[in-house]
Amino acid sequence: ILNVEQSPQSLHVQEGDSTNFTCSFPSSNFYALHWYRWETAKSPEALFVMTLNGDEKKKGRISATLNTKEGYSYLYIKGSQPEDSATYLCANSGGGADGLTFGKGTHLIIQP
Amino acid sequence: DAGVTQSPTHLIKTRGQHVTLRCSPISGHKSVSWYQQVLGQGPQFIFQYYEKEERGRGNFPDRFSARQFPNYSSELNVNALLLGDSALYLCASSLVVSSSYNEQFFGPGTRLTVL
Numbered sequence: 763i764l765n766v767e768q769s770p771q772s773l774h775v776q777e778g779d780s781t782n783f784t785c786s787f788p789s790s791n792f793y794a795l796h797w798y799r800w801e802t803a804k805s806p807e808a809l810f811v812m813t814l815n816g817d818e819k820k821k822g823r824i825s826a827t828l829n830t831k832e833g834y835s836y837l838y839i840k841g842s843q844p845e846d847s848a849t850y851l852c853a854n855s856g857g858g859a860d861g862l863t864f865g866k867g868t869h870l871i872i873q874p
Numbered sequence: 875d876a877g878v879t880q881s882p883t884h885l886i887k888t889r890g891q892h893v894t895l896r897c898s899p900i901s902g903h904k905s906v907s908w909y910q911q912v913l914g915q916g917p918q919f920i921f922q923y924y925e926k927e928e929r930g931r932g933n934f935p936d937r938f939s940a941r942q943f944p945n946y947s948s949e950l951n952v953n954a955l956l957l958g959d960s961a962l963y964l965c966a967s968s969l970v971v972s973s974s975y976n977e978q979f980f981g982p983g984t985r986l987t988v989l
Contacts, residue, residue, distance in 0.1 A: 766916070796977075796978070798980075803982070804982060805877065805878065805979075805980045805981055805982045805983070806917075806964070806980040807980075808977045808978065808979065808980075811976075811977055851916060851917075853916070853917075860919065860922075860930045860932075861907055861909070861919025861920075861922055861930055861932060862909075862917075862919060862978065863919070864909075864916030864917045864918070865916050866914065866915055866916045867916055
């Protein structure tokens with residue numbers, strides 16, 4: 763079983779501030795770490811797929827880092843905007859066709 | 875191009891009934907996966923199909939079954955519905971079978987309520 767933990771569970775951030783949250787996963791049997799953004803009533807949207815220790819990926823104001831040895835990934839949002847309000851999910855893959863193991867998500871609310 | 879589509883959007887059933895949920899993957903994608911998301915939890919893997927064959931299965935009872943058609947669309951079937959089956963059912967498509975490195979594209983889900 764690949765348990766994935768995310769913290770915090772929810773987060774209120776003032777518009778314009780930067781924020782970050784954490785995804786923890788078992789470092790053994792690691793293949794890839796996926797980040798998704800999920801807005802209410804929409805489909806989960808893939809942000810990043812990360813595989814290499816020390817990897818850092820960026821998409822606009824959002825970036826993510828990966829530490830496979832200690833089993834964690836950070837997602838950073840710079841200069842939060844109201845449209846960043848969403849649930850951010852991370853998921854670990856153990857390889858093969860066994861699907862993704864998701865955390866419970868971090869619910870982010872950007873306050874104007 | 876259309877993304878992953880799912881039907882119906884919402885569904886209400888009673889305990890003991892049977893339900894069929896449908897998914898059409900992105901054009902060119904040959905793999906479809908199904909996930910169940912209950913309130914307060916992350917999505918949980920149910921099945922993955924590739925080239926019409928089951929390639930992976932999560933920890934779900936035999937009441938759950940699925941199939942994939944020649945056009946790569948897929949159906950998820952649940953028999954003898956229980957109250958605990960109430961959830962959002964998500965379908966995801968990807969180009970190939972491996973979920974390790976390949977991006978999975980999700981549909982909007984079907985909300986199933988069992989009364």
